[in-house]
Amino acid sequence: MTTPILPCEADWLTQAGLRPTKQRMALALLLVGDGQHRHITAESLFASVRKSGNSVSLATVYNTLKVFCRAGLLREITVNGAKSYFDTNISNHPHFFWEDTEELSDAPAEDLEISHLPTAPDGAEIAKVDVVIRLRKA
Amino acid sequence: MTTPILPCEADWLTQAGLRPTKQRMALALLLVGDGQHRHITAESLFASVRKSGNSVSLATVYNTLKVFCRAGLLREITVNGAKSYFDTNISNHPHFFWEDTEELSDAPAEDLEISHLPTAPDGAEIAKVDVVIRLRKA
DNA sequence: TTAAGTGCAAATTATTTGCAGTAAG
DNA sequence: CTTACTGCAAATAATTTGCACTTAA
Numbered sequence: 001m002t003t004p005i006l007p008c009e010a011d012w013l014t015q016a017g018l019r020p021t022k023q024r025m026a027l028a029l030l031l032v033g034d035g036q037h038r039h040i041t042a043e044s045l046f047a048s049v050r051k052s053g054n055s056v057s058l059a060t061v062y063n064t065l066k067v068f069c070r071a072g073l074l075r076e077i078t079v080n081g082a083k084s085y086f087d088t089n090i091s092n093h094p095h096f097f098w099e100d101t102e103e104l105s106d107a108p109a110e111d112l113e114i115s116h117l118p119t120a121p122d123g124a125e126i127a128k129v130d131v132v133i134r135l136r137k138a
Numbered sequence: 139m140t141t142p143i144l145p146c147e148a149d150w151l152t153q154a155g156l157r158p159t160k161q162r163m164a165l166a167l168l169l170v171g172d173g174q175h176r177h178i179t180a181e182s183l184f185a186s187v188r189k190s191g192n193s194v195s196l197a198t199v200y201n202t203l204k205v206f207c208r209a210g211l212l213r214e215i216t217v218n219g220a221k222s223y224f225d226t227n228i229s230n231h232p233h234f235f236w237e238d239t240e241e242l243s244d245a246p247a248e249d250l251e252i253s254h255l256p257t258a259p260d261g262a263e264i265a266k267v268d269v270v271i272r273l274r275k276a
Numbered sequence: 277t278t279a280a281g282t283g284c285a286a287a288t289t290a291t292t293t294g295c296a297g298t299a300a301g
Numbered sequence: 302c303t304t305a306c307t308g309c310a311a312a313t314a315a316t317t318t319g320c321a322c323t324t325a326a
Contacts, residue, residue, distance in 0.1 A: 057283045062316060084219045099265060107256045118245045124273040127237060131269050135262040195308045200291060221290060
């Protein structure tokens, strides 16, 4: 009998042209297993996977996050000098960054309207627009 | 007779409550000496100061940039996973980030209109809003 | 079988820090 | 004087890489 592979995560990977290895499946389950969007860092995902009982090395977590980004499965958010965040919601939308806890969350996109962006200078095109609203305790 | 201290940089420092030391004066001259706005990194400023003939250690460049930020003389821009940029223009304005050269420059602010921002969640206030328009060669 | 994926430990990059010496008020 | 500032070298944090081993197709 075939191994009971969870279909959702396997599809998420294969549809992006990635091999559904044991490690990638474990990470995918934590990222998109319940259909909710998440904002994670390499370290936080590493902690989650350890807690879930699976074993994936930290280097592989880093490398896999990069691979997922290149495959268009995740979006990297650059928010803080040091560490990188990854968002399972790959649409262009603004973020809240909580300066005290260093947590990242979605900001309600409907409330943000950029009337018109500066036009890209000659010979350049806009790759993406990052909007980060930094919050601190009032 | 008093030492001929360059007035502009000395004022920039003293008005922010900072001692105009030799090193800070050398850095201030490079940052705001000609009244132009600049986007620099610790390493690039370190290179400039060496080229100018002055000697300031890299650690001091890093520490001084932090001090200048806390004093409100510079604004730190978080744009790339790894390194920090500092802007002598402390007003809130959007930036272009050139992905190929990793250079940061001002985007024409008049062209950007954020109609209305998301309201800060309860117990929080907006510290600042970073808008980074990432450009790649077309 | 065989190219892609993984784990470890060592390497890198950007930045910070401890501490002894130097200088500004 | 005495407290803040500076320089150096070592420490740290996040991430990447080299390379031998495994595994999915």
